[in-house]
Amino acid sequence: xxxxxxxxxxxxxxxxxxxxxxxxxxxxxxxxxxxxxxxxxxxxxxxxxxxxxxxxxxxxxxxxxxxxxxxxxxxxxxxxxxxxxxxxxxxxxxxxxxxxxxxxxxxxxxxxxxxxxxxxxxxxxxxxxxxxxxxxxxxxxxxxxxxxxxxxxxxxxxxxxxxxxxxxxxxxxxxxxxxxxxxxxxxxxxxxxxxxxxxxxxxxxxxxxxxxxxxxxxxxxxxxxxxxxxxxxxxxxxxxxxxxxxxxxxxxxxxxxxxxxxxxxxxxxxxxxxxxxxxxxxxxxxxxxxxxxxxxxxxxxxxxxxxxxxxxxxxxxxxxxxxxxxxxxxxxxxxxxxxxxxxxxxxxxxxxxxxxxxxxxxxxxxxxxxxxxxxxxxxxxxxxxxxxxxxxxxxxxxxxxxxxxxxxxxxxxxxxxxxxx
Amino acid sequence: xxxxxxxxxxxxxxxxxxxxxxxxxxxxxxxxxxxxxxxxxxxxxxxxxxxxxxxxxxxxxxxxxxxxxxxxxxxxxxxx
Numbered sequence: 001x002x003x004x005x006x007x008x009x010x011x012x013x014x015x016x017x018x019x020x021x022x023x024x025x026x027x028x029x030x031x032x033x034x035x036x037x038x039x040x041x042x043x044x045x046x047x048x049x050x051x052x053x054x055x056x057x058x059x060x061x062x063x064x065x066x067x068x069x070x071x072x073x074x075x076x077x078x079x080x081x082x083x084x085x086x087x088x089x090x091x092x093x094x095x096x097x098x099x100x101x102x103x104x105x106x107x108x109x110x111x112x113x114x115x116x117x118x119x120x121x122x123x124x125x126x127x128x129x130x131x132x133x134x135x136x137x138x139x140x141x142x143x144x145x146x147x148x149x150x151x152x153x154x155x156x157x158x159x160x161x162x163x164x165x166x167x168x169x170x171x172x173x174x175x176x177x178x179x180x181x182x183x184x185x186x187x188x189x190x191x192x193x194x195x196x197x198x199x200x201x202x203x204x205x206x207x208x209x210x211x212x213x214x215x216x217x218x219x220x221x222x223x224x225x226x227x228x229x230x231x232x233x234x235x236x237x238x239x240x241x242x243x244x245x246x247x248x249x250x251x252x253x254x255x256x257x258x259x260x261x262x263x264x265x266x267x268x269x270x271x272x273x274x275x276x277x278x279x280x281x282x283x284x285x286x287x288x289x290x291x292x293x294x295x296x297x298x299x300x301x302x303x304x305x306x307x308x309x310x311x312x313x314x315x316x317x318x319x320x321x322x323x324x325x326x327x328x329x330x331x332x333x334x335x336x337x338x339x340x341x342x343x344x345x346x347x348x349x350x351x352x353x354x355x356x357x358x359x360x361x362x363x364x365x366x367x368x369x370x371x372x373x374x375x376x377x378x379x380x381x382x383x384x385x386x387x388x389x390x391x392x393x394x395x396x397x398x399x400x401x402x403x404x405x406x407x408x409x410x411x412x413x414x415x416x417x418x419x420x421x
Numbered sequence: 422x423x424x425x426x427x428x429x430x431x432x433x434x435x436x437x438x439x440x441x442x443x444x445x446x447x448x449x450x451x452x453x454x455x456x457x458x459x460x461x462x463x464x465x466x467x468x469x470x471x472x473x474x475x476x477x478x479x480x481x482x483x484x485x486x487x488x489x490x491x492x493x494x495x496x497x498x499x500x501x
Contacts (some may be wrong), residue, residue, distance in 0.1 A: 349446045351469045352489030360485060371464030386463045389449035420487055 002302050008292075008400045010035035012106070017259075024405045029173050029201060029338045029396030032226050034287075041290035045069070045283040046323035053282050054273075066282050069162030073289030074272070077233055080292040081220070082209040083200075088241065089273045090234040091285055095200045096123035098219035098234030101275060102196050104243040105152045110136040112164040115155065115193070118381050119144040119172050120178075122374045124198045128167055137164070140143060144378055148175030148328035152183040163193040170218075171202035174375040174394070176335035178202070182213050187216070194240065200224055202335050204398070205307055207300040210235055222284070226399075227291030231284035234275070241271035250279035280383050303399055307337035309404055315339050317410040323417040327382075327392060338396035340373070342384075348420050352390040360369050361412050368395050427462055427500060429471035434497060437481070442493035444486070445469065457478035 008014060011033045013024055025033060045066070052058040053066030063399035070084070078086040092098045104127065108114070114128045118141055120170070130140040141156045144150050144259060150168070159166060171178050179408035181197055188195045196217040199208055203218075217240065220233040236244070243358045246268060253274055258265040268274050294302065318324050324341040328334075342350060350370035357366040370393045372379055372386040384390045395409065423431070434456060436451045437443060443451070446469060451460035461467030472492055475481035482493040 347487075349444075349449065349465075350491040351449075351465055352445045355445075355473075355490060356485065357467065371462070371466055376463075389446070389452075389463065389465050391464050 002306075004296055004306070004399075006171075007035075007298065010037065011400045012036065014400055018365055021361075021363055021365045024364055024409060025362075025400070026366060026368045026395040026397065026405075026409065026421040028398035028401075029224065029394060030369050031229070031252040032204060032224050032398050033400060034228065034291075035226055035294055038226055038228065038287045038290045039295050042283045042287040045286045049282075052279060054276070054280055057252070068399070069289075070280070070282050070285040073285040076289040076292050077220075079206075080296060081203065081218075081235060082211050083146075083235055084211060085238060087270070087272050088235055088238050090236070090241070090272045091280060091288075092232040092234050092275075093218075093230055093281075094232040095198065095221040096127075097233070097413045098217075098232055099196065099198065100127040101234055101237070101247045102165075102217050102219075102244070103131045103167075105247050106131075106165060106194070106241070107245070108132075108135050108137055108164050110169070112139050112162050114143060115140045115158045115163055115166045115168075115188075117142040117144055117150060118377045119148065119150065119166050119177065119223045120167070120169050120374065120377075121173055121177065122376070123170055124167055125127050125377065128165070141377075143178070143381060144175075145183060147330070148172060148177040148378070149334065150177065150179045150184075152187060155184045155187050159187055159191050159193055161191050163188070163191055165194045165196060167196045167198070169198040170203070170208075171199075172328070172334040172375070173201050173338070174340055174373045174378060174392075175337045177328050177338070178334055178336055181215070182374075185214055185310050190250055201338075204295070205300075205337055206304045209301070213223040216240055221280070222288045222291060225291050227292055228284045228287035231281050231288050233288070236271070238271060241274070244275075247275055252404070256288060298399065306399065307397055308332065310403065311335060311337040311339065312408050313403065314395060314397065314409075317406065318413065321410075321414055323416055323421075324413075337398070338394055339394040340394040341391045343417070343420060345420065346390075349389065350393050353416070356416060357409075357412065364408060364412075366409055367411065369396075423500075426474075427466070427470065428458050428460050429467045430475060430498075431500060432468060433456075433471045433475060433481070433492070434494065437492060437494035437496075442482075442491045444491050445472075445489050448472070448492060456459075457487075 051062035142154045186228040194216040200221035217236045223229045256266045326392045354370040371391045376386045449465045476483040
């Protein structure tokens with residue numbers, strides 16, 4: 001049994017008064033808070049090791065322990081997503097870098113196309129937009145429905161035998177939509193197309209089994225999963241990773257650089273080291289390992305069940321007020337643990353709403369994000385104009401939130417609706 | 422060349438010199454008048470942060486109204 005009160009106590013940020021007020025943190029879709037266990041793991045590295053790790057670097061005691069612990073963290077990450085091998089786990093700076101890596105290194109010719117959706121985070125769309133511009137390949141866009149859902153039939157229409165890769169978001173950071181990933185993967189594989197999924201908003205909240213869903217590549221954002229900033233994960237099937245071109249080159253990615261006949265001839269290491277150029281974020285890797293240990297100990301099913309109960313309450317509570325437009329599907333079962341909304345009247349800017357909840361609530365600071373969440377195309381599609389400063393407010397939940405916090409928020413949102421009425 | 426944050430601080434000041442007070446919505450709508458100063462994403466978070474900093478330093482008064490926050494320039498800071 002999970003003692004959720006104890007879980008909450010692992011996050012000291014929530015125990016403090018900030019400007020004399022208690023914090024209600026509803027911005028986990030941007031950045032999850034960090035439990036003690038994560039920063040203790042990082043502190044261990046910085047306090048007791050602080051040395052080089054990685055392929056073939058320092059072999060003294062501090063270096064070898066660093067290498068051992070970072071490879072152990074890679075093993076933990078592989079286990080977290082059920083990868084076949086830790087060699088399928090590439091450490092990146094963040095999910096964005098992982099998507100850029102795949103987009104930049106996958107062999108792509110002018111007569112091939114790439115399929116993505118209007119619901120992508122810019123990090124999922126722009127790397128492929130840029131690559132298609134460079135190669136002259138066609139970028140095909142599947143339009144999400146008005147309610148933020150994605151229909152497999154629309155993918156069926158866009159994917160053909162010339163489709164090289166299908167890139168799409170598993171759980172949207174804007175609408176919360178959970179996409180029909182397995183159906184789309186099946187369609188893509190029928191045409192020998194590869195699939196890269198953006199798991200930044202899914203993997204921290206629900207069990208991701210890359211072998212079960214048969215995804216070819218996916219990216220994770222460690223800082224949204226209780227882990228440190230500055231570290232992410234790219235997963236790829238090993239044989240596919242071997243076929244990707246080099247990305248960054250330099251130290252740590254080479255077996256040898258031969259000098260022969262006046263020329264240099266680099267011989268590169270196989271994955272994962274092939275993609276990890278230069279000194280790495282060793283403290284971050286240890287923090288990432290501790291973060292997935294922490295989540296595994298709670299159990300991803302427990303995480304999902306609790307969040308679904310809370311996000312249902314949040315979604316239905318906002319809808320009941322009948323003063324706010326909610327983006328995304330209205331069925332809580334189709335959603336991740338976040339709700340983006342905006343007032344039906346256009347009187348108040350989204351930035352004012354988050355600032356109101358940050359400053360104007362007695363005894364509490366309710367911390368949310370507002371803006372366009374780096375998903376401008378879908379908002380233009382549904383009539384929200386980011387170029388004119390229009391946007392939404394997003395409340396997003398995680399393991400440390402409580403039902404009481406949601407009740408407080410809904411009461412204050414009702415009061416706010418009266419203020420702007 | 423001034424840094425990103427200072428440019429946005431100048432952006433808010435120049436807008437408030439044109440219309441004082443102004444709501445957040447009005448400030449964001451007037452960013453186009455100062456494209457070299459008003460930097461960052463269209464969603465306007467950088468401008469909001471600049472306004473908050475000016476308010477904390479006492480140069481601007483920030484007041485809640487039924488149409489959002491109204492920002493009033495009280496005195497102009499000396500910025501190089």
